[in-house]
Amino acid sequence: MKKILLATSILAxxxxxxxxxxxxxGNGRMGVxxxxxxxxxxxRARVQFDLSAESDSGLSFGASFRADNAxxxxxxxxxxxxxIWVSGAFGKLAMGDVVSAGEAALGDLSGVGYTGLGDYSDIxxxxxxxxxxxxxxxxxxxxxxxxxxxxxxxxxxxxxNPATVDADASYSIGVAYDTDAYSVALAYLSGxxxxxxxxxxxxxxxxxxxxxxxKAYYADFSNMAIEKSFGLSVDYGMDAxxxxxxxxxxxxxxxxxxxxxxxxxxxxxxxxxxxxAGVVDSDYNADTVADLGITMSF
Amino acid sequence: MKKILLATSILAxxxxxxxxxxxxxGNGRMGVxxxxxxxxxxxRARVQFDLSAESDSGLSFGASFRADNAxxxxxxxxxxxxxIWVSGAFGKLAMGDVVSAGEAALGDLSGVGYTGLGDYSDIxxxxxxxxxxxxxxxxxxxxxxxxxxxxxxxxxxxxxNPATVDADASYSIGVAYDTDAYSVALAYLSGxxxxxxxxxxxxxxxxxxxxxxxKAYYADFSNMAIEKSFGLSVDYGMDAxxxxxxxxxxxxxxxxxxxxxxxxxxxxxxxxxxxxAGVVDSDYNADTVADLGITMSF
Amino acid sequence: MKKILLATSILAxxxxxxxxxxxxxGNGRMGVxxxxxxxxxxxRARVQFDLSAESDSGLSFGASFRADNAxxxxxxxxxxxxxIWVSGAFGKLAMGDVVSAGEAALGDLSGVGYTGLGDYSDIxxxxxxxxxxxxxxxxxxxxxxxxxxxxxxxxxxxxxNPATVDADASYSIGVAYDTDAYSVALAYLSGxxxxxxxxxxxxxxxxxxxxxxxKAYYADFSNMAIEKSFGLSVDYGMDAxxxxxxxxxxxxxxxxxxxxxxxxxxxxxxxxxxxxAGVVDSDYNADTVADLGITMSF
Numbered sequence: 001m002k003k004i005l006l007a008t009s010i011l012a013x014x015x016x017x018x019x020x021x022x023x024x025x026g027n028g029r030m031g032v033x034x035x036x037x038x039x040x041x042x043x044r045a046r047v048q049f050d051l052s053a054e055s056d057s058g059l060s061f062g063a064s065f066r067a068d069n070a071x072x073x074x075x076x077x078x079x080x081x082x083x084i085w086v087s088g089a090f091g092k093l094a095m096g097d098v099v100s101a102g103e104a105a106l107g108d109l110s111g112v113g114y115t116g117l118g119d120y121s122d123i124x125x126x127x128x129x130x131x132x133x134x135x136x137x138x139x140x141x142x143x144x145x146x147x148x149x150x151x152x153x154x155x156x157x158x159x160x161n162p163a164t165v166d167a168d169a170s171y172s173i174g175v176a177y178d179t180d181a182y183s184v185a186l187a188y189l190s191g192x193x194x195x196x197x198x199x200x201x202x203x204x205x206x207x208x209x210x211x212x213x214x215k216a217y218y219a220d221f222s223n224m225a226i227e228k229s230f231g232l233s234v235d236y237g238m239d240a241x242x243x244x245x246x247x248x249x250x251x252x253x254x255x256x257x258x259x260x261x262x263x264x265x266x267x268x269x270x271x272x273x274x275x276x277a278g279v280v281d282s283d284y285n286a287d288t289v290a291d292l293g294i295t296m297s298f
Numbered sequence: 299m300k301k302i303l304l305a306t307s308i309l310a311x312x313x314x315x316x317x318x319x320x321x322x323x324g325n326g327r328m329g330v331x332x333x334x335x336x337x338x339x340x341x342r343a344r345v346q347f348d349l350s351a352e353s354d355s356g357l358s359f360g361a362s363f364r365a366d367n368a369x370x371x372x373x374x375x376x377x378x379x380x381x382i383w384v385s386g387a388f389g390k391l392a393m394g395d396v397v398s399a400g401e402a403a404l405g406d407l408s409g410v411g412y413t414g415l416g417d418y419s420d421i422x423x424x425x426x427x428x429x430x431x432x433x434x435x436x437x438x439x440x441x442x443x444x445x446x447x448x449x450x451x452x453x454x455x456x457x458x459n460p461a462t463v464d465a466d467a468s469y470s471i472g473v474a475y476d477t478d479a480y481s482v483a484l485a486y487l488s489g490x491x492x493x494x495x496x497x498x499x500x501x502x503x504x505x506x507x508x509x510x511x512x513k514a515y516y517a518d519f520s521n522m523a524i525e526k527s528f529g530l531s532v533d534y535g536m537d538a539x540x541x542x543x544x545x546x547x548x549x550x551x552x553x554x555x556x557x558x559x560x561x562x563x564x565x566x567x568x569x570x571x572x573x574x575a576g577v578v579d580s581d582y583n584a585d586t587v588a589d590l591g592i593t594m595s596f
Numbered sequence: 597m598k599k600i601l602l603a604t605s606i607l608a609x610x611x612x613x614x615x616x617x618x619x620x621x622g623n624g625r626m627g628v629x630x631x632x633x634x635x636x637x638x639x640r641a642r643v644q645f646d647l648s649a650e651s652d653s654g655l656s657f658g659a660s661f662r663a664d665n666a667x668x669x670x671x672x673x674x675x676x677x678x679x680i681w682v683s684g685a686f687g688k689l690a691m692g693d694v695v696s697a698g699e700a701a702l703g704d705l706s707g708v709g710y711t712g713l714g715d716y717s718d719i720x721x722x723x724x725x726x727x728x729x730x731x732x733x734x735x736x737x738x739x740x741x742x743x744x745x746x747x748x749x750x751x752x753x754x755x756x757n758p759a760t761v762d763a764d765a766s767y768s769i770g771v772a773y774d775t776d777a778y779s780v781a782l783a784y785l786s787g788x789x790x791x792x793x794x795x796x797x798x799x800x801x802x803x804x805x806x807x808x809x810x811k812a813y814y815a816d817f818s819n820m821a822i823e824k825s826f827g828l829s830v831d832y833g834m835d836a837x838x839x840x841x842x843x844x845x846x847x848x849x850x851x852x853x854x855x856x857x858x859x860x861x862x863x864x865x866x867x868x869x870x871x872x873a874g875v876v877d878s879d880y881n882a883d884t885v886a887d888l889g890i891t892m893s894f
Contacts, residue, residue, distance in 0.1 A: 030383075043382050043435055045349065045394070051643070053868045053894050055866050056865060059865060063641035065641055067368035068372035073664065084624045095637055271354055298320055322620065323618060324618050326659040339691055341733055342680070343670065343679075567651035567652060596649050
C-alpha cells in the first residue's frame with residue numbers, strides 16, 4: 001500500500017497543526033554526459049529528511065540529512081553527514097558536516113549542466129567544504145542583525161583518539177552584508193585537513209543588474225600550493241529560461257594557472273522539473289565535457 | 299513522537315490535494331527456512347520511497363528506490379539501485395537499475411515460499427536482470443498502443459572511465475500483446491556483462507483458464523554456456539488460498555540439464571499479510587529446501 | 597518541496613483513519629564530550645521507521661528499524677538490525693535483532709549524560725544484547741497475563757552455512773512481575789557468541805519511593821571470565837529536572853573487580869528537547885569522562 005505526504009502548507013491549512021515534524025522531500029536527475037570520449041547515462045535519486053520541533057520556551061531545534069547519508073548522520077562520535085541545530089534569539093548553532101563560515105557568508109558561484117559537470121563553480125574554502133575534507137565533527141554559529149550576517153565555524157581537531165590532546169583545530173570567521181540589490185561578504189579561514197598553518201582570506205559579492213545576476217570572488221591563500229583563486233558567474237533570466245556562464249582561475253604561482261570556463265542553459269518545466277544543458281572546459285580535465293538532462297525536485 | 303502517513307486515496311478524499319509527493323511504503327517477512335540440513339530463522343523489513351510530480355505541461359516524472367538502497371540510488375555517476383523516469387504521450391523513459399526490455403515485456407514465473415527459496419522462478423535475462431549484473435547505468439524506453447507494449451533497453455557500456463571509449467553496450471528489444479484472457483511476449487537481448495557477443499531470444503506468454511493462471515517461456519541463447527531454458531508456472535486460486543507450482547529446465551548442451559521444481563501455497567490474511575509455504579527441488583542446490591512464514595506489506 | 601507528517605493522534609482525529617501505516621519519527625543529540633584529555637564535539641541524528649497493520653481477523657503485525665540500519669534490516673538471510681513481529685491473543689513473536697528474554701524482562705539501569713558516556717548503565721546480558729553480539733537472526737516470544745510477563749529468546753545458531761548442521765543455539769528465559777509501585781524480574785541465559793557453555797542467571801527489580809525510582813540487579817555467570825555483576829541506579833525527579841546516579845561492579849574473580857560510577861542531570865525543555873550533563877568514572881576507562889548537550893526527539 002502506498003502512502004503520500006502532503007506539502008506543509010496544505011496540511012497546516014487542513015488541520016491547523018504545527019509541532020514536531022519529520023519532513024520528507026526528494027530530488028533526482030537523469031540524462032546523458034559527454035565525458036570527452038563518449039556519452040554516458042547519468043542518473044540519481046535522493047530522499048531528504050528534515051526534522052524540526054520547538055521547546056516550550058520557543059527554542060527551535062532540528063536536524064537534516066539525506067537517506068543515503070543516514071549512517072553518516074547517525075555516527076556515535078563524528079557526525080560525518082547532515083547537520084543538527086538549535087536556534088533562538090541568540091542565533092543558530094549547528095553541528096555535524098557544516099560548511100565553513102566563509103561558505104555560509106558567500107556560498108558558491110552558479111553552476112552549469114544538469115550534473116554540475118565537476119562542480120568547478122564551487123568556490124574553494126580550505127575547511128568545512130562539502131564534507132570533502134571532513135575533519136572531526138564541525139560546529140557553525142550564525143547570527144543575523146538586519147542586513148548583517150555573522151558566522152563562526154570550528155572543528156574540534158582532526159583527532160578523536162581520547163588518549164591524546166588534539167592538535168590545533170581549524171576555524172573560520174565570515175561576515176556578509178545583504179540587501180535586495182546586492183551583497184558583499186568577507187571571510188577568513190585557518191587550517192585545512194593535514195595542514196594547520198594554511199590560511200585563506202576571501203572577498204566576494206553579488207549584484208542584480210536588470211535580468212542579470214552577477215557573482216564574483218577573490219581569494220588569497222597562505223602556506224598552500226594554491227596562491228590565489230578568483231572567479232565570476234552570470235545568470236541571465238528570460239521567462240522560464242536561464243543562461244549561466246562562469247569563469248574561474250586558480251593561481252599556483254610558479255606552477256602556473258588552472259582555468260575553468262562553463263556555459264549552461266536551464267529551462268523550467270514547472271512542478272519541480274527543469275531541463276538543463278551545460279559545457280565545461282577546464283585545465284583540470286583532459287577534455288571538454290558536456291551534459292543534457294532533466295532535474296527534478298519533489 | 300510517532301508520525302503516521304495516510305493512504306493516498308484517503309488523503310485525496312480529505313484534502314483534494316494532488317501534487318509533488320514522496321510516498322513511503324514498506325514490506326517485510328518472517329519465518330523459518332529448512333536449508334537441507336537444519337532450520338534457520340529468516341526475516342527482513344524494507345521501506346520504499348516513490349517520488350512523483352508533474353510539470354506544468356503535464357509531463358509526469360518520478361523516482362523509486364528502497365531505503366536500504368538509498369546510497370546506490372544517490373550515486374553520482376552510476377545509479378546502481380532504483381529508477382528515475384519521465385513519462386508522457388511519447389511513452390516512458392526510465393534510467394538507473396532498470397530491467398531489460400525482455401523482463402519488461404514478459405516478467406517472471408510465479409515463485410513459491412515466503413522467501414522465494416532462491417528465486418529460481420525468475421526467468422533468465424542476460425542483461426538488466428535485477429541488478430545482479432549491473433553494467434553501467436541502464437535506460438529503458440516503453441511505449442503502449444492499445445494491447446501492444448513495446449520496450450527498448452540499453453546500457454551505456456560497462457566502462458565509466460572517461461579516458462577511454464566504451465566497448466559495445468548491451469541492449470534489448472521486447473514486444474508484448476496483452477488482453478484480459480492472455481498475453482504473449484517476444485524479446486531479443488544482446489550482450490551480457492563480460493561477454494558482448496552473447497545473445498538471447500525469448501518467447502513467452504500467459505493465459506487464464508478458470509481459476510488457473512498459466513505462464514510459460516522458451517529462451518534460446520547464443521555464444522553462452524547455457525543453450526536453452528524453458529519453464530512454466532501455474533497459479534490456482536481458491537478464495538483466499540493460492541496454490542503455485544513451477545518447473546524450469548536450463549539446457550547446457552553436452553554439459554547436461556539443470557532442472558528446478560517448486561511447489562507453494564499462500565493464504566491471504568487480509569490487511570497486507572499472507573502466510574506462505576514452499577518447497578523447491580533444484581539441481582542447483584545440494585538439497586531440497588523449504589520454508590514457512592508470513593509476508594507483510596504496509 | 598517539503599512534506600510534513602502529522603502526529604498519529606491529530607490525523608486520527610482529522611480523518612478517522614486507521615490502517616496500514618508507515619510511521620516516521622526521529623531523534624538527535626548535540627553537545628560536547630570531555631574524553632579525559634580534551635573536549636570534542638559530538639552530534640548525531642537518526643530517523644526511525646515503524647511499520648504496522650492488522651489482518652482481517654485482528655492479527656497485528658509490523659516492523660521497526662532505523663534509516664541508518666535499513667541495509668541491515670533488509671538483509672536476505674540474517675536480519676541484523678531492526679525487528680519484525682506478529683502479535684495477537686497468543687502473545688507477541690518478534691524476529692531480527694531482538695533483545696534477550698532477560699533484557700525484555702528487566703531492561704537496563706538508568707544512564708547519564710546526553711551521549712550515555714559509554715553506556716555502562718546497560719546491564720550485561722550474554723546474548724541478544726543490542727546486536728553487539730549478533731548471532732544469527734534471533735526470535736523473542738513474549739506473553740503477558742495480568743502483572744506477569746513471560747519471555748523466551750532464541751537464536752538459530754551462529755552458522756548460516758546451509759551445508760552443515762548448526763552448533764547449539766543460544767537461548768534465554770525471563771519472567772517479570774510488574775505493579776505500579778515495583779517490579780521484579782528473573783532470567784536465565786544460555787550461550788554467548790563463541791561460547792555455547794556460557795550461562796547467566798540474573799535477578800533484578802525496581803521500585804518507586806516518593807520522587808525516587810530505584811533499580812538494581814544481581815547477575816551470576818558460569819564458564820566465563822566474568823563471575824558476578826551487580827549494580828543500582830537512582831532517578832530523583834524534581835519538576836522538569838531529573839538527577840540520576842548509578843553504580844556497577846563486574847567481578848572477574850581472581851582477576852579483580854571493575855567498578856563504574858555515573859552521575860547525571862537532565863532538564864526537560866519540553867517539545868522533545870532535554871538538556872543533559874553527566875560524568876562517569878569507570879575502571880574500563882583510563883580517565884573520568886563527562887559531557888554536556890541537548891537531546892531531541894521528533
